[in-house]
Amino acid sequence: MRIYLILQMLLISTLTSQSIDSTLNKTFPLTNKLFHHPPSPFFKGRPYFLELFVDIQWDSLDNASIFFKTEKSAEYQEIPLEKYRGRLRFKYDPDRFPGDTLRYFFIVSGKDFSIFAIPLDDSGKIKTVNIHPVDPTKYYEHLPP
Secondary structure, three states: OHHHHHHHHHHHHHHHHOOHHHHHHOEOOOOOOEEOOOOOOOEOOOOEEEEEEEOOOHHHEEEEEEEEEEOOOOOOEEEEOEEEOOEEEEEEOOOOOOOOOEEEEEEEEEOOOOEEEEOEOOOOEEOOEEEOOEOHHHHHHOOOO
16 A cells, blocks of 8 residues: 555656656547537636546546646646536636636546546647637627627
């Protein structure tokens, strides 16, 4: 049991202590165990829940986090996701995290030392979600009547 805890702590500390740049260059397994769809449209000034659905047993999950930044933050921030009605989520609040662009990705680790990330490109490297919030009045001006 002790060895399991030590290995688990090493795995998590390795992942979180590395620079995000090296994490962004890692290759993760392509899987359909994770699903995320960015909210669209994404309006300026409005909070949103960024949700992640996982096809992994809850008791097998060890850690699930979102890594995000705006152009006003120098580095990615890691925030643990909260479990809510069968999904994992993070509330993005533009008052708390100001900026005109939002970049993020998710990393999930299992108790069996598996690590998954989303979104990924075809080679298994992280491809961040890049959101440019739009002004709601401009958005609705361009919709057909």
